[in-house]
Amino acid sequence: MTSRRTVVRRAPGKLFVAGEYAVVEPGTPSILVAVDREVTVTVSGACGSGTVVSSDLGPRTRAPHVQAALKTVAGLLAERGLPAPALNITVSSRLHENGRKFGLGSSGAVTVAAVEAVAAFCGMTLSHDHLFRLALLATARLDAKGSGGDLAASTWGGWITYRAPDRAFVLDLARRRGVEEALRTPWPGLEIRRLPPPAGLALEVGWTGRPASTPSLVSGLHRRTWRGSASHQKFVAASTDFVRAATGALETGDGTGLLRQIRRARQELARLDEEVGLGIFTAELTALCDVAESVGGAAKPSGAGGGDCGIALLDAEASPDIAHVRERWTAAGVRPLPIRPAMEKENLHDRPTQG
Template sequence: MTRQRTVVRRAPGKLFVAGEYAVVEPGNPAILVAVDRYVTVTVTGPAEGGVEISSDLGPRGERRQWRDGRLSPYGTDDEQDARAELAHVTSAIETVARLLAERGFPAPVFNVSVESGLHDNGTKYGLGSSGAVTVATVAAVAAFCGLTLSDEERFRLALLATAEIDPKGSGGDLAASTWGGWIAYRAPDRAAVLALARRRGAGEALRAPWPGFDVRRLPVPESLSLEVGWTGTPASTAALVSDLHRRPWRGTAAHQRFIRTTTDCVRTAIDALERGDGRRLLEQIRRARRELALLDDEVALGVFTPRLTALCEAAEAVGGAAKPSGAGGGDCGIALLDAGAPRDIARLHERWASAGVVPLPVRPAAEGNEG
């Protein structure tokens, strides 16, 4: 195994197009699109005795030492506090290191630098920064250590790393950051694959079937323009999903109806994309918005904020379709409009600005992380 002196990898952010909340249940589909804002991870080495991490995702760098397969901070026993700030980076490194150990190699030592284009002066846009940094870190560390991995193997390692932090996350952001473009995604049972890795090793988890998991590229809707609006308010997807999991709504008839209807909506939207039927796709975006609004009414989760509501209404007023992207509660919303109607797009941006919504100059990213 040959370690390179410097490796740079980047991974794009993402937007959910449809399927939020339902996709956290294994096997349920969602549509995502990668966007041309990136997290870049640079690995250089070797470092002396451990791993040095610097990142613009946090206020300072961290020096870590290997202890029983984990990266622990120097000079303190308070591992939990030290790991929290850069949890996704350290978990990605540890996951690759476990695969290396199974193949008979020592824990790697190097310097890691993270630069994110998914933030505004430290405030996240809601474009999947934690997923992008996980994918980019796995890709960079694996390449630095001489591992040759397929897209799916990098995705699987990234999902295992993320599941160590929060097994409720669907992994859709990781898939978009890995494959790029427009994708259809179905999540595996994260608790089951994490248990498999712990019981039989990371290598076996890369080879074994993952029931429920599927990802495939979708055609770009050439007749439609994807517009993205930022509410200016960050939201925590993990907190919102965890909140939903704690509610007695789960397992009820209303929950089952939401899953069934959202799944049908996503499947119909996938068919519309594959047939190039823009009108039908717009109908499903509106339908997805209604389902999220109904969920919000039933559970009082806080998906729709006043600015997200204004974002959607502004798009409808100029003939488009719009919805929150992701868990809601802030972050971003998306709108799809006729790509041949630039005046409508300009009017949309004007309406958004009047409502306090910032149009983000992002476009779909055709490629995922560099491997």
């Protein structure tokens, strides 16, 4: 007999504000913002012994991440002497349109929502910290190179600063000592902390119409001899510096200072692109940045680049400038998206996460 109880959980998508690429190095800071579009995961009991996953994006889309989430939660249940039930899991996404992704972190959002929904169905209430850790264990088993920043934004919501843990350490810890111990043990390099939204600035998002693969771009960087070189070390140091400065600007309400650091972030990504030839900047992303800077704003690709989205920070009071940017983006083949930062997700156990 199956349970008639149904559990629904949602997780927002994300945008990288600063620190892409460098964030994959453990302990290197970044800034992300959750967005007001989300993935919804619905879980109910199923007949038989198997779990069935369905998605409005097609039967195979995001299935590996849902299965990884299931396996991770099942591991925790087994350590607690509890069975993993057969489930019906349904995924729906507002991070896509007609099957095309915008580059808003759908893989991370579906992982977070799936972990939380399955855990809740099984009677477990997770703190933000434990939800994030379970989601990172799940995704690291699929690709240990991913930073997990998307998971942090989807878990906490709002604006955050994020430093990635050592994923090799995390996976080894879970393998040797179990999931439960991995939830309690400090993770080297990890930090997640809320930030206030930018003072006096509006976040504008433009979609290039071209999907990009973050895992492919990051893997391409890992395959090159550039990684570990003096130039790589210089890039990580520069990224650390402008992310710290941007974090300080957000915390003190220094909008002008934040714009200055976002322009630095664009310049460093351009230097990386020129040296390594990853194709971070497309014609559309370059136009997106140039148009925003022409009215005194700051802009850059969000995430790995190569397509997907770019972001701009513009004077929130300058409505004519914002309208002008949107018009020129459209003329350059960039579609303005009606996306805004998501609210912070509340949790009774919520606190900054370190180690």
